[in-house]
Amino acid sequence: MSDTFQMTPPRERRREPHHCDCGARFEVGHYGDPQETAIPVAVKCPRCSRSHTIAVPRGTEKDLLVELAPGPEPETGGSG
């Protein structure tokens, strides 16, 4: 754990986990209020740039942070 104090706003960016068909997991961060009306927005997978439609609180669609989620990739079972 490493926290550094900086000149940042007190509110914390919410992170919502998503996953892509390519196997990547990514998080979409925003400062929106979850009780605000959700609207659909298109984001791109950080790995393969595939387009995903997700729902975020209204007003946050212009300030989204999309980044790969930490951790190992989930195993993909099965063949074919």
Ligand SMILES: [Zn+2]
């Ligand atoms: Zn992807």
